[in-house]
Amino acid sequence: MPEKKSIFSLIFETFSETKESFFKNPKIYAPFLVFAGIEAIALIFIYFYPRMPLHVITAPFIRTFFGEIYLHYPANFILIPKLSANLRMVLSTVAGALLTAIAINYTADYFHNKTSKFKSVFAHSAKNYVSLFLLATLIVIIFVLFGNLLEYFLKFYFRNGYRKLLFAGPRYWFGPIPIVINFFMAVLIQSFFVYAFPFILIGKEKFLPAIMKSFVFCAKRFFPTVMLVGLPMMLLIPVIVLNYQTSLLMNKFFPEITVLLTIFAIIVNSLIVDPVVTIATTLFYLKNREQNTQK
Amino acid sequence: MNKYKLIKLPVFLLVALIMLSGCGNDTYAIEKKFWHLKQKAQKIYQNPDASPPNELQRTVELFKKFYTDHAKNNLSIDAEFEIAKLYLAKKEYSDCRKFLKEMASRHTDNDNLLAEISFFSANTFEKENKWGEALNGYRAIIEKFPTTVRGISIPTYIAEYYYSKFQPDKSIEAFKDAANHYLGLANKYPNTPISFNMHILAVQCYSAIKDWPQTVAIMDLILEKYKGKINLEELYLNKALIYLHQLKDKDKAKETVEALLKEYPKTKLKKTAEAFLDKISKDAP
Numbered sequence: 159m160p161e162k163k164s165i166f167s168l169i170f171e172t173f174s175e176t177k178e179s180f181f182k183n184p185k186i187y188a189p190f191l192v193f194a195g196i197e198a199i200a201l202i203f204i205y206f207y208p209r210m211p212l213h214v215i216t217a218p219f220i221r222t223f224f225g226e227i228y229l230h231y232p233a234n235f236i237l238i239p240k241l242s243a244n245l246r247m248v249l250s251t252v253a254g255a256l257l258t259a260i261a262i263n264y265t266a267d268y269f270h271n272k273t274s275k276f277k278s279v280f281a282h283s284a285k286n287y288v289s290l291f292l293l294a295t296l297i298v299i300i301f302v303l304f305g306n307l308l309e310y311f312l313k314f315y316f317r318n319g320y321r322k323l324l325f326a327g328p329r330y331w332f333g334p335i336p337i338v339i340n341f342f343m344a345v346l347i348q349s350f351f352v353y354a355f356p357f358i359l360i361g362k363e364k365f366l367p368a369i370m371k372s373f374v375f376c377a378k379r380f381f382p383t384v385m386l387v388g389l390p391m392m393l394l395i396p397v398i399v400l401n402y403q404t405s406l407l408m409n410k411f412f413p414e415i416t417v418l419l420t421i422f423a424i425i426v427n428s429l430i431v432d433p434v435v436t437i438a439t440t441l442f443y444l445k446n447r448e449q450n451t452q453k
Numbered sequence: 454m455n456k457y458k459l460i461k462l463p464v465f466l467l468v469a470l471i472m473l474s475g476c477g478n479d480t481y482a483i484e485k486k487f488w489h490l491k492q493k494a495q496k497i498y499q500n501p502d503a504s505p506p507n508e509l510q511r512t513v514e515l516f517k518k519f520y521t522d523h524a525k526n527n528l529s530i531d532a533e534f535e536i537a538k539l540y541l542a543k544k545e546y547s548d549c550r551k552f553l554k555e556m557a558s559r560h561t562d563n564d565n566l567l568a569e570i571s572f573f574s575a576n577t578f579e580k581e582n583k584w585g586e587a588l589n590g591y592r593a594i595i596e597k598f599p600t601t602v603r604g605i606s607i608p609t610y611i612a613e614y615y616y617s618k619f620q621p622d623k624s625i626e627a628f629k630d631a632a633n634h635y636l637g638l639a640n641k642y643p644n645t646p647i648s649f650n651m652h653i654l655a656v657q658c659y660s661a662i663k664d665w666p667q668t669v670a671i672m673d674l675i676l677e678k679y680k681g682k683i684n685l686e687e688l689y690l691n692k693a694l695i696y697l698h699q700l701k702d703k704d705k706a707k708e709t710v711e712a713l714l715k716e717y718p719k720t721k722l723k724k725t726a727e728a729f730l731d732k733i734s735k736d737a738p
Contacts, residue, residue: 203467210479231484413488 169385172445176438179268185276186264187433189257194428196253197246201420204241208234232413239401242420246427247298255290258436259283262359265440282359289358289365296369297351304343308336337398345388350376352387352435356443375443386442390434397423480526487528490515494535501542509543530566533559537573546577553577568598572607579614599638600647608634609658625662632658632667649679665699686720689713693729707733 163171180187207216208229220228220237227233260283267274283290316328323331353375357368376383400407400419407415493512497504516536520529533556540549553574560566575590591607598604608631615624632655639651652675659668672692676685689709696706710726710733720726 208481210481213479213481229481231481231488234481 165382165385169382169389172382172386172438172442173389173434175441176434179265179437179441180433183264183268183274185274186261186268186437189261189264190428190433190436193249193254193257193432194424196249197242197424197428198421200245200249201238201242201417201424204238204245204420205417207241232408235408235413235416236404238416239404239420239423242423247302251291251294251298255294256283256287258294258355258432259286259290259359261433261436262355262440265437266356266360266444269441269444286358289368290355292365293351293354293358293369297347300347301344304347305336305340308339312336334402337402341391341394341398345384345391348391348435349380349383349387352376352383352439353443355436356440360440360444360447375446379442379446382442383439386438387435390431390438393426393431397426483523483526483528487519487532490519490532491535494539497539498542501544504543506543509539509545513539530560534569534573541577541580544580546581549577550574564598565601565603568594568601568603571598572603584614595634599634600642605638605650605654609654609661612658612661628658628662629664631655632671636671649675649683652678660695663699665695669695669700680716684717686713686717686722689716690722690726690729697729697733703733703736 203212206212207220208231213229217229224237228237260279263279263282264274267279312323312328312331315323316331321327326335350373351369353372354368357363357371357375358365361368361371363371397419401423404416404419407419490512493515497509497512513536516532516539520532523529523532533552537549537553537556540546540552553570557567557570560570571590571594575587575594578584578587578590588611591611594601594604595607608627612624612627612631615621615627635651635655635658639648639655642648642651652671656668656671656675659665659671669692672688672695675688676692679685689712693706693709693713696702696709707730710729713720713726714723
């Protein structure tokens with residue numbers, strides 16, 4: 159009878175296996191590098207948006223959605239982190255879904271000691287692209303919707319004359335509190351949906367059953383899942399804090415600092431958090447699947 | 454092969470766009486240059502007494518180069534004012550005025566700008582504690598550029614100056630002069646937006662010195678002159694408030710609010726007006 163491990167040693171073991179997988183099979187890491195590269199190109203595009211000749215294309219869009227001021231120096235730098243974050247959402251649905259699928263397929267092959275060929279891995283990922291794209295879009299929509307609903311509720315609440323909500327006034331509710339709530343919500347949403355990817359790609363489930371099974375899988379192993387998702391995501395806290403202080407940093411140093419912050423955000427997000435969360439949860443899923451088949 | 458050709462073209466265009474961005478001396482590049490110059494000036498503003506004279510000269514030269522290089526850009530005017538501000542910060546008043554005179558000679562066709570330059574120049578006297586010269590400068594602006602934004606604001610600026618210097622008699626006199634000046638302008642440009650604004654400014658001047666009968670008299674004039682042309686709901690209500698709180702005439706206050714409700718039956722101030730009437734009737738002896 160196999161020895162029963164504690165949850166903490168299970169989490170630690172999964173993280174160390176994740177690290178090992180990156181070193182033993184660097185192919186697993188490659189899709190994340192590609193995604194970071196795409197994000198970097200997008201950042202170059204964002205950096206140059208107020209300048210000619212890109213200005214011709216971008217100006218009407220920026221003017222309509224954000225305001226004329228953001229077409230001018232140095233106000234455009236206030237918008238860079240926001241535009242980058244928004245573009246990241248779009249990229250994570252369009253390209254990220256496919257690249258994540260490739261990484262998950264490589265991980266599955268690595269776990270089963272199979273040699274992976276790019277062609278077959280890509281073909282398998284591309285075959286499930288529609289489901290993966292819909293899944294990534296759904297996650298983004300839920301997250302954006304939650305953020306907007308929270309903002310709407312807070313505005314509605316304080317506009318109706320209330321001066322306090324729970325223990326804090328509007329200064330905090332329109333300041334750091336929603337950022338903290340959004341972070342925990344991101345961990346929670348990610349935790350419930352994270353196994354849907356392996357369920358589609360490895361478990362060969364359809365879109366809706368994959369989501370349902372991901373929810374059940376997460377609920378049954380809630381603590382380890384939240385840890386596997388939440389611990390790496392804690393690395394995002396410095397990024398969030400720095401982004402919250404954009405205007406202050408711009409005034410204290412120089413406007414271009416926001417570009418450096420965005421590069422830092424891309425490195426942390428796409429090269430550390432995303433790979434660790436995706437591969438750790440995939441390995442966790444695979445181990446559980448194997449245990450279930452052995453039973 | 455054709456498939457790749459289709460992809461190559463947009464990719465090439467995108468790369469070309471990105472590569473070309475930032476190469477030209479576009480408005481954005483000018484704004485960036487100006488912002489960095491302003492940062493240099495900021496160092497002097499932060500501690501004008503400690504900054505060495507050559508730093509001022511260097512920064513002034515940079516701004517001069519900027520406005521010469523980008524004469525057609527709106528920021529060139531800002532750059533010129535920045536030079537004046539630098540001289541002012543360093544308390545080099547005569548240099549500042551000399552520069553402003555040169556600046557005025559470059560912009561002879563723009564009355565609003567000339568009024569601003571003249572105001573800046575007169576203001577240097579005020580900063581130098583030479584109120585007499587400053588006042589002469591301000592009066593010259595009122596005379597030369599009466600309908601510019603600055604020209605309109607100066608009569609009340611003078612009155613507020615006396616008020617801030619604890620000279621109530623002079624302040625009251627200046628507010629009266631300002632009101633007369635505004636009424637004069639209103640008569641000079643009848644049936645124009647200027648005329649209405651001047652009447653409103655006259656009301657503000659009389660209410661600033663608490664000359665309530667005059668305030669109400671001009672309010673009546675406005676109500677008579679602009680009835681049906683401009684929305685005067687708030688003016689009715691303000692007039693009623695003056696009658697109630699300042700002139701202690703409840704009947705007139707009630708009459709004014711009733712006139713408001715009669716003139717504007719769908720007014721957004723209906724609730725306030727009704728509450729007002731309610732309060733008057735409750736307070737009635």
